[in-house]
Amino acid sequence: MNIALIVFLYIAAVAILLHPWTRVRLKTRIKKHAALDPYRAISLACDVESCSEMAGMAGRRFLVDEAPDIPLQQxxxxxxxxxxxxxxxxxxxVDRRMLSRHAEEEKPDRRGLRGRRxxxxSLLAVSG
Structure with missing residues (x-):
């Protein structure tokens, strides 16, 4: 029984000591994903017994860089x-944007050839 108590205390001490490191690693991992894909979205999901500040933000989507750190300071x-x-x-x-009709039919762009003045x-007649 004495050994079981020592093992339990050892595991509890390790868990308490490593707890802050797990949060730092989570934030680091989120920042790394933000650098790879800056347009990924994150939303916040809360338990039933969450604070009122977080309940107001539940379900709202944020970009990875703009998401608030949890738990909130308040x-x-x-x-x-x-x-x-x-x-x-x-x-x-798949990108659904349609190309213009000229690009689809491979017709040349005629807008830059000459003006209407x-x-x-007269410049074309002299040079040509």
Missing amino acids: CSADACGCRYVHHADRRGS KSDW
């Missing part, structure tokens, strides 16, 4: 149960 909950929910980039599908036509 958090009134004893143990914060809020978490990040990652969303895929919505632009990942009489002087523009």
Whole structure:
């Protein structure tokens, strides 16, 4: 029984000591993903017993760089149960923009050839 108590205290001490490091690693991982894909979205999901500040932000999407750190400084909950929910980039599908008719038919762009003024036509007649 004495050994079980020592093992339990050792595990509890390690968990307490490593707890701040896990948050730092999570933030570092989120920042690394932000550098790779800056348009990924994150929303905040909260437990039923979350504080009122976080309940107002629940479901709202943020870019990875703009998401608030959790727990919030104003958090009134004893143990914060809020978490990040990652969303895929919505632009990942096929680009649906249509090309202009000239680009589709490979016709040349005629806009820059000559102007409509009489002087523009006279310069072409002299040089041609």
